[in-house]
């Protein structure tokens with residue numbers, strides 16, 4: 001039961017002949033935090049529609065917790081895998097938020113009391129308690145995004161897949177969403193994140209698959225973002241802070257592990273200052289870790 005997702009030899013072409021997936025192989029362990037990175041049109045959405053069984057009778061193997069996805073009943077499938085698609089308007093279609101979040105649990109055949117409990121709990125998790133009677137259409141984009149997540153969480157999925165979760169969110173909403181996803185993962189949910197936002201991706205994932213219709217590469221964020229050729233060939237880029245430190249190393253900055261996030265950069269700079277690396281002429285030696293942290297956090301809402 002340790003393997004949450006196992007995909008092998010998966011191929012898919014749309015009816016018009018467009019090849020979306022070619023010989024895909026992916027393995028995800030229970031509890032992992034996986035990133036899926038690929039240019040537009042790489043097949044990410046198509047892959048997710050296989051993982052939640054929306055595309056039926058796959059040409060290849062799609063196993064969820066060692067069971068063929070096609071063999072699972074609908075209520076089992078939606079309990080196993082929840083996908084939050086990029087546009088929340090695709091997911092919110094009922095007259096009220098309550099109805100939207102209750103839709104899954106009702107389809108699972110749960111009784112009224114349990115449905116009520118699931119809705120309250122899911123809305124509380126995403127910070128939308130009290131929004132039950134609100135009309136989805138009238139919510140802000142960030143609230144809609146959280147409501148769409150609640151509509152999936154109410155099915156208590158073992159695997160949560162989020163397509164571009166941080167896109168179009170303001171800095172605070174983005175930071176809250178990152179915290180929420182990491183909290184859900186630490187509570188045992190296997191999380192899969194597709195995102196073009198490489199500055200925030202390292203805070204959300206431990207391992208990344210690069211996909212471009214086929215699996216191009218797999219590795220830790222550090223392994224993936226260090227491979228410039230791989231990124232360039234696939235129209236992708238590394239986090240800004242990683243690029244900045246890469247530049248600094250060119251000017252003699254001695255750094256064992258290039259930071260992938262602002263928080264890692266704070267730690268790295270602190271080590272540099274406290275370690276008194278003489279050859280680095282940074283005019284910040286009189287500052288403390290807190291000063292640097294506060295200064296950097298003026299530009300960063302993630303800590």
Ligand SMILES: Nc1ncnc2c1ncn2[C@@H]1O[C@H](COP(=O)(O)OP(=O)(O)OP(=O)(O)O)[C@@H](O)[C@H]1O
Nearest residue numbers: 014016018019020039040041042043044045046047
């Ligand atoms: N219904 C469809 N009919 C025909 N081709 C489609 C259909 N949906 C997607 N495609 C094509 O399949 C390929 C993969 O699309 P998909 O939406 O899975 O990519 P994606 O990685 O999610 O893209 P994006 O990052 O832009 O959301 C693309 O070439 C796309 O044009």
